[in-house]
Amino acid sequence: xxxxxxxxxxxxxxxxxxxxxxxxxxxxxxxxxxxxxxxxxxxxxxxxxxxxxxxxxxxxxxxxxxxxxxxxxxxxxxxxxxxxxxxxxxxxxxxxxxxxxxxxxxxxxxxxxxxxxxxxxxxxxxxxxxxxxxxxxxxxxxxxxxxxxxxxxxxxxxxxxxxxxxxxxxxxxxxxxxxxxxxxxxxxxxxxxxxxxxxxxxxxxxxxxxxxxxxxxxxxxxxxxxxxxxxxxxxxxxxxxxxx
Amino acid sequence: xxxxxxxxxxxxxxxxxxxxxxxxxxxxxxxxxxxxxxxxxxxxxxxxxxxxxxxxxxxxxxxxxxxxxxxxxxxxxxxxxxxxxxxxxxxxxxxxxxxxxxxxxxxxxxxxxxxxxxxxxxxxxxxxxxxxxxxxxxxxxxxxxxxxxxxxxxxxxxxxxxxxxxxxxxxxxxxxxxxxxxxxxxxxxxxxxxxxxxxxxxxxxxxxxxxxxxxxxxxxxxxxxxxxxxxxxxxxxxxxxxxxxxxxxxxxxxxxxxxxxxxxxxxxxxxxxxxxxxxxxxxx
Amino acid sequence: xxxxxxxxxxxxxxxxxxxxxxxxxxxxxxxxxxxxxxxxxxxxxxxxxxxxxxxxxxxxxxxxxxxxxxxxxxxxxxxxxxxxxxxxxxxxxxxxxxxxxxxxxxxxxxxxxxxxxxxxxxxxxxxxxxxxxxxxxxxxxxxxxxxxxxxxxxxxxxxxxxxxxxxxxxxxxxxxxxxxxxxxxxxxxxxxxxxxxxxxxxxxxxxxxxxxxxxxxxxxxxxxxxxxxxxxxxxxxxxxxxxxxxxxxxxxxxxxxxxxxxxxxxxxxxxxxxxxxxxxxxxxxxxxxxxxxxxxxxxxxxxxxxxxxxxx
Numbered sequence: 001x002x003x004x005x006x007x008x009x010x011x012x013x014x015x016x017x018x019x020x021x022x023x024x025x026x027x028x029x030x031x032x033x034x035x036x037x038x039x040x041x042x043x044x045x046x047x048x049x050x051x052x053x054x055x056x057x058x059x060x061x062x063x064x065x066x067x068x069x070x071x072x073x074x075x076x077x078x079x080x081x082x083x084x085x086x087x088x089x090x091x092x093x094x095x096x097x098x099x100x101x102x103x104x105x106x107x108x109x110x111x112x113x114x115x116x117x118x119x120x121x122x123x124x125x126x127x128x129x130x131x132x133x134x135x136x137x138x139x140x141x142x143x144x145x146x147x148x149x150x151x152x153x154x155x156x157x158x159x160x161x162x163x164x165x166x167x168x169x170x171x172x173x174x175x176x177x178x179x180x181x182x183x184x185x186x187x188x189x190x191x192x193x194x195x196x197x198x199x200x201x202x203x204x205x206x207x208x209x210x211x212x213x214x215x216x217x218x219x220x221x222x223x224x225x226x227x228x229x230x231x232x233x234x235x236x237x238x239x240x241x242x243x244x
Numbered sequence: 245x246x247x248x249x250x251x252x253x254x255x256x257x258x259x260x261x262x263x264x265x266x267x268x269x270x271x272x273x274x275x276x277x278x279x280x281x282x283x284x285x286x287x288x289x290x291x292x293x294x295x296x297x298x299x300x301x302x303x304x305x306x307x308x309x310x311x312x313x314x315x316x317x318x319x320x321x322x323x324x325x326x327x328x329x330x331x332x333x334x335x336x337x338x339x340x341x342x343x344x345x346x347x348x349x350x351x352x353x354x355x356x357x358x359x360x361x362x363x364x365x366x367x368x369x370x371x372x373x374x375x376x377x378x379x380x381x382x383x384x385x386x387x388x389x390x391x392x393x394x395x396x397x398x399x400x401x402x403x404x405x406x407x408x409x410x411x412x413x414x415x416x417x418x419x420x421x422x423x424x425x426x427x428x429x430x431x432x433x434x435x436x437x438x439x440x441x442x443x444x445x446x447x448x449x450x451x452x453x454x455x456x457x458x459x460x461x462x463x464x465x466x467x468x469x470x471x472x473x474x475x476x477x478x479x480x481x482x483x484x485x486x487x488x489x490x491x492x493x494x495x496x497x498x499x500x501x502x503x504x505x506x507x508x509x510x511x512x513x514x515x516x517x518x519x520x521x522x523x524x525x526x527x528x
Numbered sequence: 529x530x531x532x533x534x535x536x537x538x539x540x541x542x543x544x545x546x547x548x549x550x551x552x553x554x555x556x557x558x559x560x561x562x563x564x565x566x567x568x569x570x571x572x573x574x575x576x577x578x579x580x581x582x583x584x585x586x587x588x589x590x591x592x593x594x595x596x597x598x599x600x601x602x603x604x605x606x607x608x609x610x611x612x613x614x615x616x617x618x619x620x621x622x623x624x625x626x627x628x629x630x631x632x633x634x635x636x637x638x639x640x641x642x643x644x645x646x647x648x649x650x651x652x653x654x655x656x657x658x659x660x661x662x663x664x665x666x667x668x669x670x671x672x673x674x675x676x677x678x679x680x681x682x683x684x685x686x687x688x689x690x691x692x693x694x695x696x697x698x699x700x701x702x703x704x705x706x707x708x709x710x711x712x713x714x715x716x717x718x719x720x721x722x723x724x725x726x727x728x729x730x731x732x733x734x735x736x737x738x739x740x741x742x743x744x745x746x747x748x749x750x751x752x753x754x755x756x757x758x759x760x761x762x763x764x765x766x767x768x769x770x771x772x773x774x775x776x777x778x779x780x781x782x783x784x785x786x787x788x789x790x791x792x793x794x795x796x797x798x799x800x801x802x803x804x805x806x807x808x809x810x811x812x813x814x815x816x817x818x819x820x821x822x823x824x825x826x827x828x829x830x831x832x833x834x835x836x837x838x839x840x
Contacts, residue, residue, distance in 0.1 A: 050721070076723030084721070090714030093707070101711040104704055105723035113704070153723045276639050324813065332639045333585050334816060340766065341812045348806035462650065465643065504654050511647045514640055515632040 001064060003028040003189050004157055009048055009058035018044045019055070020213040026157070031183055031190045033204030035224065037233055041213040042193045043085065046159050050082050051075040062157070077106045079156035083163060087142035089134035096121065096130040098145055102152030109154075117152065124148045124178060140171040147178070157189045158182070164196045172199055179203060201225070209233070246372045248491050254380045256487025257387035258450075261442035262460050263467035263479040264391055265435035271411045271474030273428045275325060276332065278339040280464060281457030282346040283436040286313045287443025288452045289350055292359045302362050306444050310437045317436025318429045325432075326425065343457055351454040361447030383445040390441060394434065395476055407431060411474060459503060466506035470513045534832050539781070546687055550680055559683050563751055565791035566686045570693050570744035572771040572783035577697045578737035579769075580778035581706060582730065583713035584638060588645030590764040591629065591652055592622040592738040596745025597755040598656070601669035604749075611675045614746040622742025623735050630734040634727070646762065653760035668756030675750040686747055690784065693740050698780040700736070709733055710778075763805075770812045776825025785824030 004026035011019040018041045026032050036042050047053045049060055051072035060067040067075055090098050099117040108116070121127050124144040129137070137145060143163055150158060160179070164172045176199045182188045194200045201221040209217040209224055211233040217224055224230055266280050290309035294300040300308070320342055328334040365378030398404035409417040410424050418424050442460075450456075463486065471482030486509065490502045546566070550559040571593060579585045596618030603609040603617050625648075633644040656663045663669070676682040700706060708729050711719045720726045749755050758764075767790065775786025793811075797804045815823075 052721075071725070073720050073723050073725045076721065081723075082721065084718070088715045088718045090711040090718065092714050093710055097707060097710075100704070101707055101719065101724070102722045104708065107723075149722060276643070328816065333583075333642065336587075336639050336642060337769070338813060338816055341809050341816070344766070344809035345806060345813070348803075348809060352803065352806065462647075469640075500654075500658050504651055504658075507647045507651050507654070511644055511651070514636055514644045514647075 002026055003063060004049075004191075005059075005061040005064075006049070007059045007061075009045070009055050009060065011044060011048060011053065011055050018213050019048060022058075022210070022213070022215055024208050024215065024218070026189060026191065029183075029187050029189055030206060031179075031192060031204045033200055033207040033221070034191060034193045034210060035200070035207055035230065036193075036210035040210045040233075042210055043161060044213075045210070046082055046161055046191075046193070049159065050080055076153050076155075079107060079154070080159065081150035081153045081155035081157070082159035083143075083146040083150050083161055085161050085165065087139075087146045089137065089142060089145060091135045093134055094131050095126060095134050095137065095145060098134045099148045099152050102149040105153045107154040108152070117148075120148045120151055123151070125174065140167050140175075143167065143171075143175065144178075147175075151182070155188070157191070159191045159193075161193050162195065163192075164194055164199060172196065176203060197225075247374045248488075248495055250371065250374060250376055251380075252488040252491035254384050254487075255491055256484045257384045258442050258446045259460075259463055259467055259487050260391060260480050260483035261387050261438055261445075262464040263471070263483050264394065264476055265438040266461075266464040267468045267471070267474055267476060267479045268394075269428075269432055269435045270468065271476075272407055272431045273329075273410075274332065275321075275329070275335050275428075276339070276465075277325070277432075277435070278336060278461055279320060279342040279346070280339075280435070280439055281459075281461030282343045283313050283317055283439035284443040284460050285346065285350065285452075285454070285457040286316065287440030288361050288447035288456065289354065289359070289443075290440065291361045291444045291447055292452065295362050296360070302364060306364075306441075309444060310440050313440035314433040314437035318433045321429055321432040326428070343461070347454050347457060354454065356453055359452045361444070361452055363448040364445075377449060379445070379448050386441065386445050390438060391476075391480065394438065398476075403427075403430070462503070462510075463506045466510040466513075469510050532836075534835055538828065538832070543687070543691060547684060550683060556679065559679055561791060561795050563679075563683045563686055565788045566683070566690045567744050567748050567751065568768065568771060568787040568791055569690050569784040570686075570747070571741050571768050572775065572787045573690075573693050573697055573780060574737045574740035574744065575768050576772050576775075576778060576780055576783045577701060577740075578709075578733040580772060580780070580783075581701060581709035581713065582733060584634070584730070585642050585769070586645045586734070586737075587642040587762075587765055587769070588629070588647070588649035589737075589741055589768055590760050590762070591625055591645070591649040592741035593745040593748070593764060594649070594652060594656075594755075594757075594760040595621040595625050596742025597749040597759050598663070598669070598745075599742070600746035600749035601672055601755040604672050605669055611673050611750055614675070614750060615743055618742040618744075618746030618749075619739040620742075622738040622745070626735045626738035627731070630731050630738075634730045634734065646765070649760050649762070649765065653757045656757040656760065663757075666757065668754055670754045672749050672753045672755070674753060675747070682751070686751075689743065689747065693743075694781055694784065697736070697740065701778075701780050705729075705733075766812070767808070770808070770815070772822075773812070773815050774819070774823050776822030779822075779825040782822055782825030782828070785828075786822065789824070 002025040006022060006024045009019055009022045022045060034042050048055050051067060051070050055068070062078055062080065067078070090101060093101070096114070096117050099120050100113050103113050103116055118130060121130055124147050126141060126144050126148060129141065134145060147163070163175055167175065179190065180203065183190055192200065192204060204221060207219060207221055207224040208215055209227065209230045216229045216233060217227045219227070262280065262284060266277065269275050269277050287309055290312060291302070291305055294305035294309060295302055324338050324342060325335055328338050363379040365382050367378050368375050369378055369381065398407055406417070406422045406427055409420065409422055410427055414424055467479055467482040467486050470485065471478030486506055489505050493505050494502050546562065549562060571589065575586065575589050599617045599621035600614035603614055604611055629645060629648045633641055636644055657665055674682065676685055708719070708724055712726055712729060716726050745759070771786035771790050772783045773786070774789055775784065776782030794804060797807055800807065
């Protein structure tokens with residue numbers, strides 16, 4: 001049985017049909033990539049999966065249990081954690097405290113919160129900045145904080161939303177290694193939305209391509225890249241007559 | 245019945261003048277100015293001082309007071325509010341503090357007895373069998389003209405366009421070269437002047453004492469919340485609704501319940517539909 | 529921030545001084561002032577717990593104070609209940625109102641929440657006047673029995689309740705409760721996304737804040753031996769907020785200093801008679817401008833630093 005099963009998910013915002021009949025399966029322990037141009041509905045999909053917004057139709061099953069109608073904070077409690085495109089730290093709290101807040105959920109074993117938070121910061125590479133005010137972090141460090149905070153909730157499924165955006169190549173490599181490590185060492189199931197194709201292709205085992213709210217293709221990274229519909233979505237049709 | 249119609253209209257007119265100024269400064273600068281009631285009070289007291297103590301004829305005193313209070317509003321904005329603009333709550337606290345200072349100052353200077361502000365028109369008229377003071381009718385007229393004038397000003401002039409632009413997107417307006425800060429001052433001046441005018445017109449028939457700023461600000465806030473923060477048409481509609489609701493309650497139940505009408509309306513609106521009837525995030 | 533020995537020492541010294549002052553200066557008047565200051569301390573600390581930590585400033589704290597006081601008044605006079613029941617009754621009344629007001633209004637943004645709570649207090653004040661047959665109108669309820677006959681012992685009791693308040697609320701603030709409330713201040717949506725039920729914590733902190741305020745209200749009723757609608761006034765709420773600003777927002781202990789300072793200042797200014805409120809309001813403006821971190825808490829931090837020999 002898949003860890004996450006999405007069936008015919010549908011959502012409209014007034015006239016905008018943001019998510020159209022999306023279905024996908026995520027197996028335990030895999031890294032599934034989600035590809036699609038801006039505005040395709042990827043973040044909306046995440047919002048639907050995590051209970052931030054309610055779908056008009058469709059079903060979301062985590063390990064066979066329906067997530068529909070469950071409040072977003074409870075969804076986290078069931079093991080689904082996500083990061084956001086715009087990292088928002090808890091202003092006024094230190095980096096360590098930020099992670100500690102994430103450790104207050106029901107899935108976390110009763111241990112010393114501070115020690116655990118330190119361990120998580122080590123894991124993401126923020127060890128030296130534990131007591132820094134979180135609002136002063138650089139972009140790349142904020143990303144790491146987002147991930148540390150998500151990991152703090154002890155998730156089974158991690159939804160990453162464009163974690164490489166705005167990062168330099170060195171930072172991307174480091175973050176990429178971290179993701180690989182989380183996957184291989186902890187067996188974390190990961191959903192990855194990302195535009196940086198090179199790293200993306202090296203991380204994921206399966207890809208779901210989305211455009212205009214619909215799934216246009218699924219397959220291995222190699223297949224997807226050659227898929228004409230995917231190419232069309234990103235670049236446009238081959239023989240479009242612009243003069244017409 | 246006609247009584248209710250007329251008196252309700254007059255009440256609504258005063259409330260509209262207060263609410264429009266309040267919603268204007270909010271729509272443009274995102275300031276919930278709790279000192280707005282003080283402008284109203286200063287308008288009434290200003291008219292009292294100029295006419296009674298300095299023996300200035302009312303026709304001359306009125307514009308002087310309006311200008312004076314407008315200037316005061318500008319100064320308050322520049323000196324006390326603008327530095328606090330990063331926090332809406334700080335602005336709330338500061339403007340509340342200013343209103344308390346003004347109230348105390350008025351109390352210390354004039355004491356707590358009611359003062360007399362002279363009317364423009366002393367005679368009473370009879371409309372359809374109802375006795376109406378000329379001053380009340382004039383107030384209604386002044387309200388319509390001043391609000392109408394303000395609305396036209398915003399829609400038709402360059403400064404008005406700038407104001408609209410800032411209310412929609414302050415940052416973008418600045419990129420276009422519009423001096424937001426200076427315009428905040430101008431808008432505050434207009435807002436204060438309108439409130440002062442309401443005080444001058446209503447002073448003769450409403451109570452003039454140091455704490456007179458409180459109820460108007462509660463009602464202006466109520467109207468603006470119901471009508472939609474930042475929307476002038478919304479404020480006018482809500483002012484009518486509140487003015488008539490109060491008049492009906494005063495005639496039907498008792499006057500002591502009238503204050504509750506506005507406060508309860510505010511509370512209900514905030515809970516049920518915080519954007520108000522016509523509210524949008526930005527412009528009016 | 530954990531409690532160090534310095535903090536505990538400082539607190540003990542402060543408590544000893546507060547308790548001992550009426551013994552040193554045998555003045556009934558001073559004791560009265562200190563009792564009022566202590567009650568304001570309870571109100572300010574309770575306000576700081578919710579509004580200071582979460583940043584959602586509540587402009588209607590007087591509502592909880594008033595219902596606590598009136599509950600005490602009714603129980604003691606109209607229903608002849610033993611005065612000691614006032615404290616839990618006051619807390620209960622305040623908790624009920626906190627739920628009534630809090631649940632619908634806590635999802636509003638900052639200033640709107642502040643003003644919605646203010647509206648609640650104003651409505652309550654009005655209602656007390658409208659239903660004067662039951663509530664005594666302007667005059668309120670008179671003839672409330674004192675809780676403890678000896679003013680000195682009552683003062684020590686109030687002081688004890690203040691200490692209890694700070695210990696409980698301070699403890700909560702230092703626990704993961706405080707962390708969550710501060711996170712809510714930082715970013716509510718992110719807090720929710722971290723798996724925390726933000727709505728529950730907001731309402732719970734308001735209820736806790738209200739409970740202590742109501743308890744303080746009941747104490748006040750048994751001190752003044754009368755309650756009036758003035759308790760619900762905006763001035764009461766603003767005074768408390770000023771005390772918290774002076775003391776130091778979100779420090780929990782700072783507001784006590786603020787309460788003391790402002791109560792003493794009010795008394796000293798009694799000679800100025802009508803200028804009092806004016807001075808108050810101007811002081812508030814000055815504090816907002818020049819001392820946003822407050823006076824008491826930063827001063828204590830400096831003293832602490834020195835005493836610890838420069839080590840934090």
